Amino acid sequence: MSTFHLVSLGCAKNLVDSEVILGALDQSGWQLCEDPELADVIIINTCGFIQPAVEEAIDEILAMANIKKSRPGVKLVVCGCLVQRYRESLAAELPEVDLFLGTEAVAMVPELLDKKVYDLSKKVILPPQYLMDAATPRIISTPGFRAWLKITEGCDNRCSYCMIPSIRGRLRSRPIDDLVAEATNLERAGVKELSLIAQDITAYGNDLGRGTSLEKLLEQLLQKTSIPWIRLLYLYPTGISRKLIELVVNEQRIVPYLDIPFQHVSDNILKKMNRPYGYRQLAELVEKLRGEIPDIALRTTFLVGFPGETEHDLGQLEQFMSRYKLDHVGVFAYANEPGAPSENFPGQLEEDEKNRRRDHLMGVQAELSGQVQQKYVGQTVPVLVEGVCRETELLLEGRTKYQAPEVDGCVYINEGTAAAGDIVNVRIEEAKTYDLIGGIVA
Template sequence: MKKLHLTSLGCAKNLVDSELMLGALELGGWQAVEDPAEAELLLVNTCGFIRPAAEEAVDEILDLAEYKEGDPTKKLVVTGCFVQRYGKDLQDALPEVDLFVGIDDQQRLLELISQLADGKAERLILSQPSCSLISSAQPRRLSTPPFRSWLKITEGCDNRCAYCMIPAIRGKLRSRPASDLIIEARALEQGGVKELSLIAQDLTAYGSDLGGSLASLLRQLLAETSIPWLRLLYLYPASVTDELLELMAGQPRLLPYLDIPFQHVSSNVLRRMGRRYGRQDLDRLVSRIRSLIPDCALRTTLMVGFPGETEEDADELLDCLQRWQLDHVGVFPYEDEEGAPAAEFQPKVPDEVKQERFARVMEAQAAISQQRLRRLVGREEEVLVEGLSQETDLLLEGRARFQAPDIDGCVYINEGEASPGELVKVRIAEAHVYDLVGGIIS
């Protein structure tokens, strides 16, 4: 069989695209290999959301291009958000690449690679990201362990945040039909999936273009599958409804975990960001969640150093973190993105000030996260076993309901035996800054 090496960069949504491309290529006679030196086809699915991601993409492309030296039969193909955003400029900047493929043309990848082999392919294939939508009918090769998977329920985004290029890269919101998502979820369940994480640029926007809603989709997933863990990632703060929270409160299979990117807490900063809510709205949201789902773990993302952010805004952010006591917080310093409205905003926050604010928020949240975990010592928690620990073969590693894959901490299991994919009861004995330690009791 012909051999390919696939590198997938960026978020879980991008990873699903990679899994679909891999599924189609395998069906077309290609075999995936870990070692790029063995591959005839070197394929990179890139992220281009922010500058560091674009820089990572360039580094990966140049690293793989070295494998082509002295072997003209190897082909280097680059696709994804980086291509969609910068495609026309990349042809001159990266002569090492044989074929650039935009997002909407990924479903034609097998055909395009065949044309490349025959010397008939154009070097840049770039359509406007406006109509493509994945389907359960497409072959998909999971890259995750067989007991967990992602379910991408929409494509594109209609939120026009001042700092974000996703609508320009991915196009307008397109929701997948609920019937198609049910088919895919059933197939994943039959394949052994115990944890299904729903992902989108904004989960709460699901169905707004079809006359449906996220809550309605969840009811169908609950009725049509028996997957024990359903997790929700990436919800827009202003669109989290009581209907959704009440459904979660009454359905234990909907994990008490919500990833809601706030981006900031200052009403002034949020207004400049183009976010459709203010600090009081966030106060009410946190209060509603804690009232309806008392044990819900809350994750958010925060940006420091947005143009015009004052010291008072930064202090307000820290004050809210102390009051809200969130479980997981990701923080990053703002950077201008070419083409985004915020790139023109003034005044800019100096880099040293951004780094100082970043460090303050990270330090404050580390203490909060550890305090939140300490309250779990002595409790029994259901844990999905991932396998042997990455730290040592003497421990097992798993995740509790309040720990999402790849982004949160884990539970180290120091007593008992279990296989990857098992759901076991663990008594928590120790709490660290981001991780827990305990032994299996059943």
């Protein structure tokens, strides 16, 4: 039996691709090996979305290439966004790699390895566009009680700083029946929290017609599964409909948490980013969501240091954060992406200045988050238990509906017992900057 080691880099959407690779290889008789130094084939599924991700991928490739040097016969395979984006240059720049596979090859990995394509001098393979379905083999790598459901591939938004459409292609939505079938399979496997993900989940169905939409998908998921928590991640600000808000209000199983990447709030910068909204629309959206869903938790991301960003633009962003006190905020420093229109925009800022702006706003958010968290003190809230605390075995660790996995804070449970995957009531006794502390109550 051949063995393989898999390294998965990047976002949750990329992780689903890695889970498909795991499932396909397992079904074909391959055995997963936790130690790369013992594997016959080392596979790295890369991210190539932004420059830091590219650098992380290159570092990982070189680290695995060092292992390969000491073990003749071991093959090194690199797949994913990095390959799709830099297809022309990778083979020459990374001769240590035996085979490069594009993003559409995830379900074909066993077939390609069995054919030993790397022995036939076919160094880079970029299959035609592929869309997984419910029958696609997939092994969940997250804890068994939570999983991602990737509802689309590609993106039709043309943000001036982003290369996703050129890497992943245009929007391709999976049919509702197929997604319901996969969700049903995940429920049978014990999943209690299902997070819907895509580049923009509000665009779901735009390419299918026939009235297919995110709202109709949610109605079917609610009707045909009993998964307790359904979470919505990566919504486009202008794509949030009245019907979607009503669903969140009326359906307790859709958690009151929306991740809506704003990217900025300055009209000037948003126009340069090719984002079709401005400060006023974002302010109205926040006020509307909070007015109609009083307990909602809002998460967003901001990109600072964009070409031409002035101190006034930055000040607008800080003022927005201070005024609306969003529950969770990620701030990232803009980086030029080769091939993106913004690479050639005037007014490029120095790296030190971009980092200074990012660090300043993260400091602002830390203080705001400490204030926001206080609203939970004294409340009893449902918590999905993740297991024993990562920092001490004396505590359990979990998350409320208002905390998404892997990006937000957590709840440290200091009283009571529960198993990983249980949903228990916890009375919040204390709030830290990002985390909450409390004990299980009957």
